[in-house]
Amino acid sequence: MRLLRPWTRLNARHPWSHNDAYGWWITRQARRLGTVRPRRALDVGCGTGNLLARLPGVVDEVTGLEPDSATAAIALGRFAESPTVRVVEGSFDQRPPGSWDLVTLVAVLHHLPLEETLSSLRIMIKPGGRLVVVGLSRETRADGPWSALSVLLNPLVGLLLHPRADGREPVGMTAPARDPKETLEEIKQVADRVLPGARIRRGLFFRYTLVWGP
Template sequence: MASLSRLDRFHQRHPWSHNDHYGPWVVRQVTAAGARHVLDVGCGTGNLSALLRRRAATVTGLEPDRRTARAAAERFADDPSVDIVEADFAGRDTQRRWDAVTLVAVLHHLPLVPTLRELRGCLSPGGRLVVVGCYREAGRVDLLTSLLSALAHPVMALVKHPARAAVPPAHMTAPTREPLETVDDIRAAAARELPGARIRRRLFWRYTLVYDAPAEPGTA
């Protein structure tokens, strides 16, 4: 526990976002699917939405926190292709479908099984769901991955944020919640709701999930 406390103090002095670290990877998955219209659930201040906008025609960002949503909206005020909506996932336009849907460190805030089912319904035929999520550690594999993450974290911190910070960046002040589901729980839920989803453990206490919705019959 003392080592974790020291790691946390080091992270406060040299803050870098585990979520932003996976932003380029998310964009590559979305781009590979040929997505033009993307829904970014829990967009925060818009870091991922900005990356997605470089590759997509339109990005709709959902953010339930009023102050954060306003900051994101101001960021994209001059870009009509990015629409920031002050709403949680339940407040989305339920009649619309997107070519890709992204969630980064969001899914563990929502009920897993019904949310996966609703996410599937958000996708256009052939659309892609890309998730970077948090999980509850359980077992030796998770322990080993956590150890590797703890060893790599200070190196990444010094590379990404070598100067000491007085306060954490605004995009790293969102409320957090401990995940309830293990990777096995997530795999089991995805097997029921998202057949064919690819799930992998990742460094820095994250997992990734990629799911491709079936294409329309007769589509190559």
């Protein structure tokens, strides 16, 4: 639409990662695990490590799992001297063994087989632990109001976070990506079967959230 062209040009000059908008929310979810502090966290598809940088101090040990070699190399270099953050290059099937107090997936679940992955995640969570997902779903008419609001807010947030109008994408946005196949309703149906009690909500910037655990 012609009316949106200036908005689109502004957005192109100030790109930013929609995933980073949820970093504070994920950290808050980690802090809500009650009086027992979470000890081990796994961030599946950690990218260049922006979420990994937030979690020390909330958890004792953080492991990032990243399948893309170039992206994993950036995260490995970033945390090479960290005593509490470990980065593993590998796919979800190559994840470290064991169970976790907190498992996070940010813009990752739609890259994986949905039901099979949720079933695996259920087993990976310790009793009293929490699964936190920020995901993408295939858009339907029901997503329209949220998407419209996100389109309007997107360049404004970009202007704040990326004030230099150089059009350069943050490094964290350069990892390979794919479009989601499942709608939010389809995701809810699978989650209801595999993760009873999971709380799923639509969110801004073309994302939804899923939380399973106390």
